Structure formats: structure tokens, C-alpha cells
Amino acid sequence: MRWLRYFLKCVLGGFIAMQIYFVIQIGLWAALNPSSTAFQRAERWRLCGLHWSCPVQSSWVPYDKISSNLKRAVLVSEDDIFFQHMGVRVEDMQKAWAKNQQGSGKSKTALRGGSTITQQLAKNLFLSSEQNYFRKAQELLITGLLETMLSKQRLYEIYLNSVEWGEGIFGIGAASQHYYGISPSSLNREQSAALASALPAPKCFDKAQYCRKANIHFPTRQDFILENMDRVVLTPIPKQKAR
DSSP, rough: HHHHHHHHHHHHHHHHHHHHHHHHHHHTTTSSSSSHHHHHHHHHHHHHTTSSOOEEOOOOOOOSSSSSSHHHHHHHOOOTTTTTTSSSSSSHHHHHHHHHHHHTOOOOGGGOOOOOOHHHHHHHHOOEEESSSSHHHHHHHHHHHHHSOHHHHHHHHHHHHHHEEEEEEEHHHHHHHHHHHGGGGGGOOHHHHHHHHHTTSHHHHHHGGGGGGGGOOHHHHHHHHHHHGGGSSSOOOOOOOOO
């Protein structure tokens, strides 16, 4: 049994070391911008392999240089109460679980998601696209670290600058230039709603060849986002003190 105890100690030590790495990395991002994410690096490898030049677009844009229209539109599309929750929406996760169980015999691309913006960010920054319980548990741990160590505005800034908006297009700086040839600060309501509608299936929004596996009607989603943009808030709601 000695070898088993040794093996378990190694696994535990590796797990703890990995969490320490996450803590250090997230702590640095309080002041420094991430140069890339795990998802970006995986996509770059898929598109370009070992080639030095690669058609991957990304440019960092400070939070205050991004249109409020875009910020509101993305919240409606992805996580309308992002500034009010602590990183996880339990009810949505339960609904997603139930829906996915019902559709377990179908293609994985049809399964419904229940992730918040912070959970999406945790996955994109550090994790692979594999679907298993360990990866989901690690995603929740990283989500807790992100919410604890970074402000909501900083989390949203990193998300908007790293999320995929098309094949090889990452972040709102690259997306606004690619689709409209303008800076993120100039995006109007209609443009913002269109870009936000792309997030569930960004490659399909960019190139029709990827739409075979996507089940989304972008114009309908855009209309919904436009109708609801004014109801979301862009700042955390202060907690009321107990009387």
C-alpha cells in the first residue's frame, strides 16, 4: 500500500501546486493584462500549428474605452445579473443539468449551458474544452478565486478583451475592427446587439461553414438584446447594512 499512499500524495501535491499557480496568476491580473488565454492558444494551434505568422486577431482595450452599448448588450446576451451575483447562478446550473440530461443522446453542440460570465472566463483563461466533472469542479474553484481576488469591473474588462468573436478573433478591439472598422467606443446599439448575439456561436456568426452545428437565429437574438439593454446595470448593487 506504500506505493498507493505515495501516488495519492503526488496527486494531492500536484493539485495544490496547480491551485497556487492559479492564485498567483489571478493576483498578477489585478494590475497586468493577460497576454493570452488557454482557449486562444488552443485556437492558434488549431489554425496555425507551428507557423510563426497566424491570422489571430487580438488587441487590448481599456474598460472605459468600450461603448456602454456593448457592455449592456453582452450582459443581456450572456449574464444579465453579472454585477449582482457572486460568480455562480445555481438555478441556471440546475436547469442546464436537467436540460442536458434530457438531451444526453443528442449532439453535445445542442446542449444548453448555464455558465455565468465569470465561469466562462475561468474556463477560457485556464482550462480545456473537455466536458467532465473534474474540469467543472476546477472551473468552480477558479470562479471563486476570480470573484474573490478581482473586482467585477476588472473581470468584465478581461472577459470583453478575451472572449471569442469569430474564427481567430478575440476581444472587442479585434471584433469591432473586423466587423465594422471602428473602435469599440464608437459601437452603437444595433452594432452592439449584433456582436453580443454572436457570443453563443461566434464562428458561425463569422463564417457560414461553421453553422451546420449551430442552432441559433441571430436576428431574433439581436431583437431580444435590443429590447432588454436598458434594464441591465453596469455597477454592483451596494449591499444593504443590517438594521
